[in-house]
Amino acid sequence: MFVFIALALRSKSKNQNPRRHFRRAGIAFVTGLALFFVTVAVTDEVEEPVDQTASADEDTEEVTEEATEEETAEESKEDAEEEEAEKEKEESIEAEKEASIEAAEREKEESIEAEKEASIEAKEESIEKAEAEKEKSIEEAEAKAEAEEEPVEEPVASKEGLIPVSLYRVVDGDTVNVIDDSGEELKLRLLLIDTPETVHPNKPVEPYGKEASARLTELLNAADQLYIEYDSGDKTDHYDRHLVYLYADDVSVHEVLLKEGLARVGYIYEQQRYLSEFRAAEQYAKDRQLGIWSIPGYVNEGGEGFNSEEPEAEPETTSEPATxxxxxxxxxxxxxxxxxxxxxxxxxxxxxxxxxxxxxxxxxxxxxxxxxx
Known part of the structure; x- marks a missing residue:
């Protein structure tokens, strides 16, 4: 177009016909303009595939970028999930580890406690067993000692001179009523001892009289079998009381009362079989001031009985022993x-x-x- 304009201007400079000049200039302008549009159109057609390719590349790049972003997001999400799973796994492992440690410690404590209890029980059982064995050993030793000291004898009931009886009633500390095998009631006066009065019609109850009666009752009631034994000489006194030694099982009640200070040795006549043993039992209580011996002057050691009341005035006597x-x-x-x-x-x-x-x-x-x- 510029070329045609230049040619038109050149024509003018050569003084050509102006009408012709403008016609040529118009044709040149139109021709240039047409060529311009043709050129532009061709250029657009040529450049259009390139633009489509570029667009496709751009779209591909955009898709790729979007895919990459999605993949990146997915990878990030997967990484996050993996991290979360790894974290949860670690937490689970840690929790399991802690639970395992706690369970192991609890089991250990329970095991220690169980062992401790078992040890205590075993120790107690051992102590009980040792005590039982000790008691058994003592019993065996005592039985052996008794067997060595005493010959094997028949039961007391079969001993010669001992007569089995049953208790009827206790009158006082030295008088008892019993029933013999024939059903007869026997009033007994215990030989070689005297206890304070409790039932005498003309005397008050004397110190330790009730205690002597109670102790005798206790001994007789606790025995499985009572026995009486006669001594040489008279079998009864002027009151028809049987003069005997009385046993609760194999225990002499005379010796028990004497040794506990509830009786004294007294009324010594011809029956003196156990006088030395009774004297020894009496001396035991006397040395320790037990019972009747705890009251100064209470026992009438110059005669019989007890000084529980003022003695009666003695009548004047001659120097002769008997008149x-x-x-x-x-x-x-x-x-x-x-x-x-x-x-x-x-x-x-x-x-x-x-x-x-x-x-x-x-x-x-x-x-x-x-x-x-």
């Missing part, structure tokens, strides 16, 4: 006087009754109308 005087109250008109029971027993070992010429009330301390029994 005869006439007394209208005596049937035979004679009366014998002795200074004390010791002197009287030299003549009358069993004592005398109230109707005897030698009887004196002062010598009948238990007021049973029998002096120095």
């Amino acid at each position: 005869n005087e006439t007394s209208p109250s005596e049937g035979n008109g004679e009366t014998e006087y002795f200074q004390n029971c010791t002197e009287l027993k030299k003549v009358y070992p069993d004592g005398v009754s109230s109707d005897h010429a030698a009887y004196q009330p002062k010598m009948d301390r238990d007021k049973d109308n029998w002096a120095c029994e």
Whole structure:
């Protein structure tokens, strides 16, 4: 177009016809303009595939970028999920580890506690077993010692001289009623001992009298079998009481009462089989001031009985050990006087009754109308 314009201008400069000049210039302009559009059109057609390819490349790049971004996002998500899973796995492993440690510690503590309890139980069982074995050993040793000390004998009931009886009632500390095998009631007076009075009609209850009766009752009630034993000499006294030694099983109740200070040795006549043993038991209580020996002057050691009341005034006596005087109250008109029971027993070992010429009330301390029994 510029070329045609230049040619038009050139034509003008050569003084050509102006009309012709403008016609040529118009044709040149139109021709140039047409060529311009043709050129532009061709250029667009040529460049259009290139633009489509570029666009396709751009689209591909965009898709690729989007795919890459999606893949990156997915990879990030997967990485995050993997990290989360790894974290959860680690937490799970840690939790399992802690749980395992706690369980192991708990099991260990339980095991230690169980072992401790088992050890304590085993120790207690061992102690009990040792104690049982010790007791058994002691019992065996005692049984062996008894077997060595004493020959094997038949039961007490079959011993010669011992008669089985059953308890009927306890009167006082030295008097008991029993029933023999035939069903007969026997009133017993225990030999060689004397206990304080509790049932005497003319005397108050004396110290340790009730204790002696209670102890005798306890011994007799606790025994499986009672036995009586007679000594040489008379079997009964003037009250028809059987003069015996009494046993609760194989225990002498005489020795128990004497050793505990609830009785004294007394009324020593011809029956003296166990006098030395009884004296030893009495001395044991006396040395320790047990029972009746705990009261100074209570036991009448110069005679019989106990000093529970003021002694009666003794009548005047002659220097002769025995004299005869006439007394209208005596049937035979004679009366014998002795200074004390010791002197009287030299003549009358069993004592005398109230109707005897030698009887004196002062010598009948238990007021049973029998002096120095």
